[in-house]
Amino acid sequence: MLKLSEYTHNQAQVESHYLYKSLCKWAAKQPHATFIVEAETERKLSYAQALAAVHELRKAFGPAPRRLLLALPSGIANALVWLSALTGGHQLIPFPAGARNEEKARIAHRYTPELLLTEQPEEAEGFGLAQARVMTLAACEALIKQAASLEAMEPLPGQVWLTTSGTTGEPKGVVLNEQQISWTAEQVRLSHQLTPQDHGLTVLPFFHVNAPVVSLCSSLLAGSTVVIARRFSRSHFWSWIKRYQVTWASIVPTIVAMLLETEKPAFLPGKLRFMRTGAAALPIPDLLTFEVRFGIPVIETYGLSEAASQVVANPLPPSKRKPGSAGRPVGISLRICQPRTDETADLCDVRAGETGEICIAGPSLIRAYQHNASATAFQDGWFRTGDLGYVDKDGYLFIKGRLREVIIRGGENIAPREIEEVLLSHPLVREAAAVGRPDPIYGEQVVAYVVVKTRWSTQLAQELHQYAAQRLSQPKVPVDFIALDTLPKNPTGKLERRLLRAREQARFTAQDVASHTA
Structure with a gap:
């Protein structure tokens, strides 16, 4: 039988209102240090400016709690809305900009948001919410530009409402609170050894949990800089690395495959410490080819929305990394159980080294799905991920497939x-x-x-x-x-x-x- 304590790692404590306290700390300690950069526009925001902007946006949103549907493109405004909602007691509903009207109608029916944040006013029409207030990207940017107050506001615990897919393929509601997100962001900071000298680049969308937690919030906790691109660009990726002196980047296996189709740039700044991948399994040939061609370590990870993203990660060099492995548990407990044959089956561990269903527990994990409290994926404090894998003798997780139909x-x-x-x-x-x-x-x-x-x-x-x-x-x-x-x-x-x-x-x-x- 597996001993659960063997797979528990980085159990650091996270205090309440950690995100807001960290923003206040860095705004006081290094007010002029750059916090957020937009890759395409080169616009920058310091820690002091970010704190003032969070205060201004909180005032504009009105008394908490409000349901805010966020459909802005990735960038400074989107990032600050995330932080304003999480620290201001609001319920944030991230949504892809440019979605079809049918998708807008479905999300509006599910959540009935009170405030719509869209790039253009006409984009709000497809939601069919005549009573909802609309705030455009231009309005958000005007508030950010005029923000000046650094006087502390009372932090209120906010939430993020996500829609994910479960083992049946049916959309499920995931509600993450500020402390769960802070916990995961702190584990990312620790496992990736982030410091104020780091410059992280994310090219991933902000309507998923990866970019806002793994890149934005971990950078905030570290007092470092996060560079946000609206979208991935194969032709601009390496120039962004050089221009913004990037030390690490968060990507996915699809992007690794696309970058392998590009020539090695003439420059590769020595400050670039690693590339981090998640969201899906990275083929071993792609990992090895990428590292040989570009000379950059690739850090494989594993995460899920139900735990605010990262739960398993490979260590940084010179520690041992294993190609094909997602790494070791970070800030959570993990066990490998027999895949259940029916919904009432008890959790039963497999023997060491055998393949089974990956189950996790920990502070970042939700306890139930929204509007579906009886979902059987949650058992005795454990979450059945629907993914198959095994843990080797060194405690490294290898994912072998998934039970889910998603x-x-x-x-x-x-x-x-x-x-x-x-x-x-x-x-x-x-x-x-x-x-x-x-x-x-x-x-x-x-x-x-x-x-x-x-x-x-x-x-x-x-x-x-x-x-x-x-x-x-x-x-x-x-x-x-x-x-x-x-x-x-x-x-x-x-x-x-x-x-x-x-x-x-x-x-x-x-x-x-x-x-x-x-």
């Missing part, structure tokens, strides 16, 4: 049911099932199996693609549609999604073999 494309979790509901609303679709197709760049691409009410044709496939593209954001749109006479089901009528996934895996394997024998 599709992971480029590090983004995509719920199959959302895609299926859109397709089923088409008058010619009788049945639909979305699954992931293995992809060497994105990890997975979305494909849809359909049963239609008419004769199948290329024209109908194109029509379904256009129909989905009008109602779903681009990563969720299926890249292929396959028509079947019937979808595979078990005797009770439940969809056998695993058979469709196996079919896609077989197709990918056959193509891979063919490419190597041609």
Whole structure:
């Protein structure tokens, strides 16, 4: 049996209101030091300016708690709204800028936000919330520019409301409080050994938990600088590294694959300590090729929204890293259990070194899903992640796959049911099932199996693609549609999604073999 204490690491204490106290501390200790930089615009904000801006935004939001839907592009304003909500007692709902109106309507129905923060005023119309107040990017930036007060305000514990995907592919609500986020950010600071001299770069979106916690909040706790890009740019990535004297960057395996398609830059500043990857497994060949070509250590990690992101990380050099391993537990307890055969099965540890379901516990972990307190993923203080893995004799976690049906494309979790509901609303679709197709760049691409009410044709496939593209954001749109006479089901009528996934895996394997024998 595994001894849980063997896999507990970095149990540092985090006091209440840690984010606000840290912002006040650094604003007093190094008021003119740069806190946030926008990669594209080169705009900078000092710690003192950030504290004043947080105060100004808190006043503009009004009395807490308010439900704030944040659909601003990644940058200074977005980051400060995160901090203002978390330290001002508000409930923040991050949302992708430029989402389709159907997606806006779904999130509005689920959460009924009272304040919409959008880049342009017309972007708020798709939410259908006539009573909600709208604050544009320009309005936020004007408040940030005029902010001047450094007088301390009473910190109020805020929350972030996220929508993630569970083992069934159905969207689930995750509510993280300020202390849970602070805990994880502190573990990132400790495990990555961040100091005020560090300059971190994130090119990841702020509507997921990684960028705001792993990059923004950890940098705040360290008193260091965070460089925020609106989006990843293969042509600008290395120039940002040089221009802003970046010492570490947070990326995902998809970006590693894209960077491997670029030439090694003539410069590679010696200050660049490591690249950090998460969100999906990094292929070992990509890791090794990247490190050899660019001479930069790659730190693999593992995290999940339910625990405010990072829970496992490899140590920095010169400590031992293991390619293919996500590392060792950081600030949480971890155990490997027998995958349950039914929802009432007790937690039962596997033998040391055996593969099983990864289960975690710790201060950063939520205790239940929002609007779904009876979800069986939570048992006796432990969370069943739905992921499969094993722990080796040195305490390193190796992830071998997942039980869940969620599709992971480029590090983004995509719920199959959302895609299926859109397709089923088409008058010619009788049945639909979305699954992931293995992809060497994105990890997975979305494909849809359909049963239609008419004769199948290329024209109908194109029509379904256009129909989905009008109602779903681009990563969720299926890249292929396959028509079947019937979808595979078990005797009770439940969809056998695993058979469709196996079919896609077989197709990918056959193509891979063919490419190597041609």
